[in-house]
Amino acid sequence: MKDESQFENQTSELPIQTRDGEFVAYYSRKGLCGLDFPDREVQQERKGNGAEITSEIQRWHEVTTRALENALAGRLVKELPPLDLSCGTDFQQRVWRVLKSIAGGKTLSYGEVADEIGARKAVRAVGRACGANPIPVLIPCHRVLASNQKIGGFSGGLDWKRKLLAREGVLLLE
DNA sequence: TAAGTGCGTCGTT
DNA sequence: AACGACGCACTTA
Numbered sequence: 001m002k003d004e005s006q007f008e009n010q011t012s013e014l015p016i017q018t019r020d021g022e023f024v025a026y027y028s029r030k031g032l033c034g035l036d037f038p039d040r041e042v043q044q045e046r047k048g049n050g051a052e053i054t055s056e057i058q059r060w061h062e063v064t065t066r067a068l069e070n071a072l073a074g075r076l077v078k079e080l081p082p083l084d085l086s087c088g089t090d091f092q093q094r095v096w097r098v099l100k101s102i103a104g105g106k107t108l109s110y111g112e113v114a115d116e117i118g119a120r121k122a123v124r125a126v127g128r129a130c131g132a133n134p135i136p137v138l139i140p141c142h143r144v145l146a147s148n149q150k151i152g153g154f155s156g157g158l159d160w161k162r163k164l165l166a167r168e169g170v171l172l173l174e
Numbered sequence: 175t176a177a178g179t180g181c182g183t184c185g186t187t
Numbered sequence: 188a189a190c191g192a193c194g195c196a197c198t199t200a
Binding site for chain 2: 189190196197
């Protein structure tokens with residue numbers, strides 16, 4: 001599944017104040033590797049372990065902060081920091097790559113995502129992979145709906161999913 | 175139509 | 188071996 005060296009496993013965490021509360025970003029040596037919603041229990045394994053906050057990470061964090069502000073406002077995200085998705089399996093990373101390609105205001109169904117990665121029938125597995133997305137909002141798993149524009153699920157809570165989609169102008173059925 | 179049931183399918187635990 | 192952030196076919200009312 002994963003095979004990270006101790007070195008790569010080091011992560012630092014930095015807060016991001018937004019109008020929706022304080023998010024927390026996690027960085028590995030390779031890039032942004034996690035993002036938590038406000039008021040969320042910090043997962044043990046992803047929690048920053050006191051790694052040094054390098055100037056490189058500070059630069060990434062500025063990019064992340066801008067990206068998050070834009071995303072939360074439903075605006076176009078122009079730039080993302082490097083992402084470290086090495087915590088995911090091959091399958092999950094393929095799914096997340098598709099999610100990144102969904103433009104703001106657009107949506108795909110779980111089935112369409114499965115199609116994109118050439119695993120048409122792995123629909124439910126795609127749902128699981130979405131739920132395992134370590135960087136919600138910036139990797140827009142909220143833009144994946146069930147068929148017929150129904151909302152589907154969201155690990156961060158359906159309220160967030162509805163809010164994010166509404167700000168992008170996506171109409172839901174329900 | 176709308177709402178409910180059953181089941182295939184497959185990555186993950 | 189069991190469980191989903193699904194999707195479809197197929198009842199019912």
